[in-house]
Amino acid sequence: MRLGEGVEWTLHCCLTLGWLETDEPVSTAKLAATFDLPPAYLNKRLQTLVRAGVLSSTPGARGGFRLARPPEKITLMEIVAATEGAEYAFRCTEIRQKGAGAERPAHEFQRQCVITTAMRKAELAWRRELASQTLADMLAAAPVAAAERTRDWFDRVG
Amino acid sequence: MRLGEGVEWTLHCCLTLGWLETDEPVSTAKLAATFDLPPAYLNKRLQTLVRAGVLSSTPGARGGFRLARPPEKITLMEIVAATEGAEYAFRCTEIRQKGAGAERPAHEFQRQCVITTAMRKAELAWRRELASQTLADMLAAAPVAAAERTRDWFDRVG
DNA sequence: GCTTTCTTACTCGGATACCTACTGTCCGAGTGGAATAGG
DNA sequence: CCTATTCCACTCGGACAGTAGGTATCCGAGTAAGAAAGC
Numbered sequence: 001m002r003l004g005e006g007v008e009w010t011l012h013c014c015l016t017l018g019w020l021e022t023d024e025p026v027s028t029a030k031l032a033a034t035f036d037l038p039p040a041y042l043n044k045r046l047q048t049l050v051r052a053g054v055l056s057s058t059p060g061a062r063g064g065f066r067l068a069r070p071p072e073k074i075t076l077m078e079i080v081a082a083t084e085g086a087e088y089a090f091r092c093t094e095i096r097q098k099g100a101g102a103e104r105p106a107h108e109f110q111r112q113c114v115i116t117t118a119m120r121k122a123e124l125a126w127r128r129e130l131a132s133q134t135l136a137d138m139l140a141a142a143p144v145a146a147a148e149r150t151r152d153w154f155d156r157v158g
Numbered sequence: 159m160r161l162g163e164g165v166e167w168t169l170h171c172c173l174t175l176g177w178l179e180t181d182e183p184v185s186t187a188k189l190a191a192t193f194d195l196p197p198a199y200l201n202k203r204l205q206t207l208v209r210a211g212v213l214s215s216t217p218g219a220r221g222g223f224r225l226a227r228p229p230e231k232i233t234l235m236e237i238v239a240a241t242e243g244a245e246y247a248f249r250c251t252e253i254r255q256k257g258a259g260a261e262r263p264a265h266e267f268q269r270q271c272v273i274t275t276a277m278r279k280a281e282l283a284w285r286r287e288l289a290s291q292t293l294a295d296m297l298a299a300a301p302v303a304a305a306e307r308t309r310d311w312f313d314r315v316g
Numbered sequence: 317g318c319t320t321t322c323t324t325a326c327t328c329g330g331a332t333a334c335c336t337a338c339t340g341t342c343c344g345a346g347t348g349g350a351a352t353a354g355g
Numbered sequence: 356c357c358t359a360t361t362c363c364a365c366t367c368g369g370a371c372a373g374t375a376g377g378t379a380t381c382c383g384a385g386t387a388a389g390a391a392a393g394c
Contacts, residue, residue, distance in 0.1 A: 005251060027325085057328085100191070119169075129280035138272045219347085220364075221348075221366055
């Protein structure tokens with residue numbers, strides 16, 4: 001099991017957008033340069049965040065991305081689910097109904113199997129933890145110097 | 159993010175081995191037939207459980223797999239980690255040190271970034287949940303009829 | 317000076333190629349139990 | 356009846372092919388802002 005790199009990218013981009021505190025949109029090119037990422041692909045990932053309502057994008061000259069909501073109202077869960085998909089990591093394919101189970105009547109399988117229940121319980125704990133942390137929490141947790149340095153860097157590159 | 163199908167397979171196989179309560183090993187062929195799975199590949203997954211110490215295998219005629227320990231001492235976390243790998247799902251590639259961060263001295267990056275901390279915290283909650291559930295818990299949670307039916311089926315196919 | 321046009325810079329969305337990890341198959345080697353052959 | 360050989364069923368482990376999903380690139384279309392041109 002592994003999370004795509006896109007999760008790390010989008011989380012860092014959201015953090016950066018939160019630090020900048022500017023109301024002007026930030027272009028994909030600048031964000032990509034900040035972390036040395038492929039611009040076209042990063043843009044694709046950010047677009048999915050727009051569709052999820054986490055970011056908003058403005059087209060045209062001097063366009064780019066900005067946070068769609070104040071950081072206090074953006075949870076990590078939203079960002080992760082937007083880039084990685086909202087499906088469960090464990091996907092029950094009902095193999096209990098194959099082979100030996102094929103001869104049994106269908107009504108015996110209405111209750112979900114104990115394995116699915118257990119795995120889902122663990123995954124909900126994961127989600128709950130992510131949902132409890134907002135972008136504002138992370139902005140506050142990072143050293144203030146980090147925020148200043150990113151602001152400086154964005155001032156310099158224009 | 160998705161867990162491989164192998165997780166579902168090995169969990170069901172462990173559950174089946176627990177239900178059978180026999181001391182004789184069960185062959186890969188029978189387990190594969192029980193869930194209609196490809197025998198060779200299932201065998202591969204079960205071998206990793208042997209290496210992890212969850213199952214034990216006996217070679218030769220009438221050989222097969224059996225639980226290496228009583229079900230009370232096997233946690234779901236062990237089974238999942240054995241088949242899926244013990245690495246974290248979120249893998250920090252330190253993109254904060256690329257691009258804008260490349261000019262900054264290395265000692266600034268000794269503390270792990272807030273994103274890694276947050277993601278790891280969520281993942282630990284997931285692991286804790288899986289580690290708290292034993293195979294014996296699942297055996298008990300399932301309807302007794304299910305256990306009987308699998309025993310019947312294994313008696314019939316010999 | 318005002319309006320119109322042009323240029324520029326950016327997002328948007330689809331099409332496509334690549335690459336990695338998971339899935340699945342195959343084969344040779346090793347091992348233990350049972351059947352068979354020989355004394 | 357006892358022992359040795361043969362055979363079979365199974366695990367073990369590696370090599371390899373196929374496949375799905377994530378990564379990455381490219382291109383045309385649309386849009387907004389500013390600059391340039393025309394009246």
